[in-house]
Amino acid sequence: MKKQTMFKLITTIAIFVSIGGCSVNQKAHTKQAQTTTFSSTEEDVEVIKQKQLAYLKEHEQEIVDFVKSKSSKIESVQIYWEETQWIDGGNGTPQGGDEVIEIFGTVNQLEDSGWRVDVVFDSDQKMTFGMGQHISIKGDSIE
Structure with missing residues (x-):
């Protein structure tokens, strides 16, 4: 009985650790994707600003x-x-x-x-x- 309880406890802990690891990995992956998106968006905004400034200088x-x-x-x-x-x-x-x-x-x-x-x-x-x-x-x- 004691071995069976110990086995269930170890299995439960292993499941929680596995789920926690997957969750942390997913958050890191999502954060990296957001950073990449932000950088390209920031560059796009700078390009737009430069075009607007050039247009204003023409006028x-x-x-x-x-x-x-x-x-x-x-x-x-x-x-x-x-x-x-x-x-x-x-x-x-x-x-x-x-x-x-x-x-x-x-x-x-x-x-x-x-x-x-x-x-x-x-x-x-x-x-x-x-x-x-x-x-x-x-x-x-x-x-």
Whole structure:
């Protein structure tokens, strides 16, 4: 009787160890697959961002004209392409809003000036501009 109980105990332990090992192996395999997928997705996102940036640079004059239209005091517009940022716009819903591209720059060759234009692409890939930050010189908004 004692041998039979010992045999059942050893068999039960072996089964649990086997199941636990398979489970750990499966988790490791799944984690590796997710890491691979994430890397390729991250690369795809970078490619998309570079294409969007190139497209915006092709339409630089539209951005310049948009900023100039905000004040008659603006003679020239400088765009700092290297500061361009991509953010997810919030609209108060769980799924969130559109992706927003933020473009920064200065006006009238003044280092102490600044502005930000937010660019959104709609479902038809038409871009719309909005002032994300009013044009300012030395911290004061200009009209």
